[in-house]
Amino acid sequence: MDDSLTQIDREVVAELRRLPVRGSANLFVKLVGLFEISSTEALAQLQTALQMSAAGQATAICHKLKSSAGNVGAVAFARAVGRIERHCVEGDLARARDLLGGLQAAHPTLLAELACS
Numbered sequence: 766m767d768d769s770l771t772q773i774d775r776e777v778v779a780e781l782r783r784l785p786v787r788g789s790a791n792l793f794v795k796l797v798g799l800f801e802i803s804s805t806e807a808l809a810q811l812q813t814a815l816q817m818s819a820a821g822q823a824t825a826i827c828h829k830l831k832s833s834a835g836n837v838g839a840v841a842f843a844r845a846v847g848r849i850e851r852h853c854v855e856g857d858l859a860r861a862r863d864l865l866g867g868l869q870a871a872h873p874t875l876l877a878e879l880a881c882s
Contacts, residue, residue, distance in 0.1 A: 769841050770871035771878050777838035778882045793837075797879045800837045804830060804876075808869055811849075815862045823861065824853040838882070842868065842875055 778793060786792040807830040814823040827850035834843035845868055852861040 768871075770845055770867060771874045772841045773875075773878050773882050774838040774840045775882070777840070781838070793882075796837050797876075797882075800833055800839075800879070801876050803833055804872065807833070808865075808872060812865060812869070815853075815858055815865060818858055820853045820856060820858060823858070824850055827853060837879060839875055839879065842871065 781793040781796065782791065784792050786795075807826050811823055811826045811830070814826060827846050831843045831846040831850060834840070834846060845864065849861045849864045849868070852858070852864065
């Protein structure tokens with residue numbers, strides 16, 4: 766596993782934690798919860814799309830996942846998703862499949878890092 770994929774941008778996290786929120790729950794905690802659900806689904810959908818050689822679908826999934834990761838401060842993860850997206854656009858699905866394994870391996874640790882942030 767590439768440990769850099771689990772690094773969190775502490776400044777982004779600090780900014781999100783400072784944002785006011787209605788109700789009792791912290792906005793960052795809500796965002797991390799949503800990211801956990803959506804990113805888990807996206808990685809599974811991306812794997813399926815790549816297995817089916819559905820480059821357009823894989824590109825769309827990557828685009829959304831990249832944005833979601835960046836929004837919670839997982840910028841290294843977002844950059845890695847962006848590389849997969851670029852390979853999908855270029856039609857290099859074999860390389861995209863290779864890179865997906867690293868994201869899948871890093872994902873649980875990333876979620877743990879976000880939960881502790």
